[in-house]
Amino acid sequence: MVSQLFSTTLVGVEAQFVRVEVDLASGLPGFHIVGLPDAAVGESVHRVRSALRSIGHPIPPRRCTVNLAPGDLRKEGPRFDLSIALGLLAASEVIAPELVRDSVVVGELSLDGGVRPVRGVLNTAMAMRERGLRRLFLAWENMPEVDWLEGLELWPLASLGDMLQHGGGPPMLERREREPRPSPLEVPELGAVLGQDIGKRALQVAAAGGHHLIWVGPPGCGKTMLSRCLPGLLPDLEEQQALEVLAVSSALGVASDGRTPPLAEPHCQISAPALLGSHRPGELSRAHQGVLFLDEVTEFDRDGLEGLRTALETGWIEVGRVRTRVRYPARFQLVAACNPCPCGFAGDDKKMCSCPDSRRLHYMNRLSGPIRDRVDLQVTLKRPDLRASWKGSDKTTSEQARERVLKARRRQLQRGCLNRDLPRSFFDDSKVITMKALDFLLDHGNQKHLSMRALEKVLRVSQTIVDLEGKRGIDMDQVQEAVHYRCLDQQGW
C-alpha cells in the first residue's frame, strides 16, 4: 500500500512543497529514504522507528520505502519526521489514508513520539494558501505563527499519539485575530540618553528621511545606545512589510511581534555566511524592513561588506548553495559606527591620538568608498562632558520624536517617496531651494572637493530637515545643518 502526503522544505524564505510517498511492500524488512535527503533527514529513520514503537504501532516487518519528490531538490533538517510517520501510519491503515492525503505535514519527532516545532511554518502556510491546500499538521508550539491566518484547517499535535485519538474529525479550534504580541525587542528610550544632542537630532533626521547613517566617535560615547533607539522612532510596519518580517522570523525560528521594525546588530567578527545567509537567512535579512546596526564597521570581513553593498543597492542578497542560488530579502536602514582612528582618540579635546597618519588613513580606507557613498549622514560624536549632559541635554522622548518623524514621512509620501530616494531633478525646481542656499552649498562643495553624489546627499538631508520642521523650502539653516552631517568629507577621508 502506498500513502501520499505533502511536506515542505525552505528555499530562501520560501517554502517549496515536497511530496512524501510511503510504500510498504512485501520483501526483506528494511527502511529506506530516497530523494536527495541530507544527513538530518537520513536520521529520521531512527526517530520515526522509536516514535512509532512508543505509541504501540511499530513499523511492520516489511520493505518500507519513503520517496521525497522532487528528487533534485535538496531536503534539509528533521522537519520530515512527522510526515514520514503519518505516511507510515496511513500506509499500514492505522489511520485513514484520506485523512492525510493532500495535507501538509511539518514537524520533528522525539524518540518518545513528541512533536517538536520546526522553522518556516508560516512560510509553509502562506505557500499552502497560494496552492489551495487547506489541512496542515504541525506542532503545538508552532501554532502562534499561523493560527491567525484564514482559510486553513490546522491540526496541532503535541505527540504522535494525538493522531490516534483524533479519529476522523479535525480538532475544534477557533481562529483568532492576529493581535500585537509583546515586542521581543527592547527599544531604549531616547530621552534616557544623556547628552549627545547632535546625535539625537541626527537620529531623528535619519528616521524621518530613511537615510543610512554612520557614527564616528570614540568608544563609550553612546553610539550603540543611540542606534538602538532608532526602531522606536520609526512607523509601525505596514501589512505587507509585517508579512515579510514574519516570514523571515519564521524561517529563522525567532519571535517577532509583526509590528515593530526589527533590529539586527551582528558582531564584527561574524562570518560572511552568517551575515549574508547560507542555509538560513543571515543577519542582513533579520534586519529586513528594519534597522541593521554594524558597530566597529571597519572590522567586518571584506566579503561581508561586499554583500552589504549589494543589499544596499538591490534590497536582496543572493547566495550560492549546492546546485542552486538562493535569494533572501534584505531591505533595511543601515546604521554603522566606527572609531575616528585605531586608538579612538583622534579629534578628542582631552586626550591625544597616538596613531601615525598612515595607520589612520588605512583604518578609514577600510570603510570602502562604495559603502561610504551610500551613507547620507556621517555624524561625529564627541565623548560627552558629564556635567553639561547632566544639566542641559535635549530631553525629547522617543514618543515626541516619533510624532515628528511620522509627520515628516507623511509629507514625503505625498510627494511620492522617502527623501533618501529623491531624484536629483527634484532640486532643479527653484521653489525647493533658495538661490542663496544653493550658492553656499556649491561654494562649499568646490572648496571641499565634494563629489556630485555627496552634494545630492546634502540636498536630500536638507529636504528631510525641512520636512521635520514643517518649513516650505530649503534655506541656509537647513543646508548648513546638513553639511555638518558630512564629517567624513570634511576631514578629507
Ligand SMILES: [Zn+2]
Ligand atoms: Zn588614534
